[in-house]
Amino acid sequence: MSQQKTIKKAVIAAAGFGTRFLPQTKAMPKEMLPLVDKPIVQYIVEELADAGIEDIIIVTGYHKRSIEDHFDYMSADLRINLKESGKDKQLNETKKISELANFVYIRQKGPYGNATPVLNAEHLVGNEPFIYAFADDFIVAKPTRFKQMVAAYEEHQKSIFSCIRISDDADFDKYGVVAGKKVGDGLIDVETIVEKPGKKNAPSDLASVAAYVLTPKLFPYLHQTKSDLQSGQEFYIQTAMQRMIDDNHQMLALEIKNGRYYDTGNKLDYVKTVVDFALQHDDIKDDFAKYLKTLG
DSSP, X not given: OOOOOOOOEEEEEEOOOOGGGTXXXXXXXXXXXXXXXXXXHHHHHHHHHHTTOOEEEEEEXXXXXXXXHHXXXXXXXXXXXXXXXXXXXXXXXXXXXXXXXXXXXXXXXXSSSTTHHHHHTHHHXXXXXXXXXXXXXXXXXXXXXXXXXXXXXXXXXXXXXXXEEOOSGGGGGTSEEEEEEEEETTEEEEXXXXXXXXXXXOSOSEEEEEEEEEOTTHHHHHHHHHHTOOTTOOXXXXXXXXXXXXXXXXXXXXXXXXXXXXXXXXXXXXXXXXXXXXXXXXXXXXXXXXXXXXXX
C-alpha cells in the first residue's frame, strides 16, 4: 500500500492579459488590482498558506513582474521609511508577505487554455498532489475552501473539484458544470464535466470554479489532450479530466460550505467585490457604509 501524501504544493495561473481592464492593466497585472489594500492574488496566497501549502508555483507572463516583486522581501528603503514614520503595523504586515510560502515563478508557454499552466508546472510538482487555483476568482468560506478541499482529499485520496451551485443563465456559459452520484455530505462522484455547456445542455447546476486538488495521474492525460488539439482549439483541463473519468479514475466534486463566490475577472464583478470587502474592512467599513447610504 502506497504511503498517503499530504498536499504541500500549489500552482496559481496568473498569465492572462486582463484585457477587460485596459488601459489599467497595460502596466499592472489584473491579479494585482487591489481589494481595498491587498492585491487579489495575495488573498489566494494567504488562504493557501493557511491551509498548509508551503511551495507556491505562480505561472506568469512577461508583463507580470510586479507579482514577483510583491512577494519578494521588502526593500530597505521601504523598511526604513515605515520604521522612521512609526508605522509598525504596516511594517510588520508587509514583512510577512514574503514569508507566506516558498515562491517559484515560471513563464507560461503553450496553447491558450486553462490546462497550460498545469502542464508548465509539471516538472516542479513532481509526483505529489497539488492545488491548482486561479488568481482572479475565489470563494470566501469558513472553514476556508482550501481547508475544506484538503480535508476531503486527505479522507478520500482523490482529485477534488471546488464547486458552487449556480442559477443565472449566464453562469452556465462561464463555468464548467459537473454531474454524478452523491457519495457523501456535499460530495459528488463526478461522471461528467462539461466546460461552458449553456443552461440547456448543462448536466446539473453544480459549477466547478476557482480551484482543484489534483494528482500526478492527470499529467499523461494532459499530454494526450494537448497532442490531440486541432489548430485554434483551446487547451481545457476539463477535457483531460473527462478522459480520466472515462478510464475509471474517480474524481470528486465538493460543494463548498458556507461560501460566497467572487469573480474579479470582469469590471462589474470586480467592483462588487471591492464594495463587499470594503464593508468588512475594520478601518473604513462604518464610514463607507454611511457613504453608500448617501447615494440613495
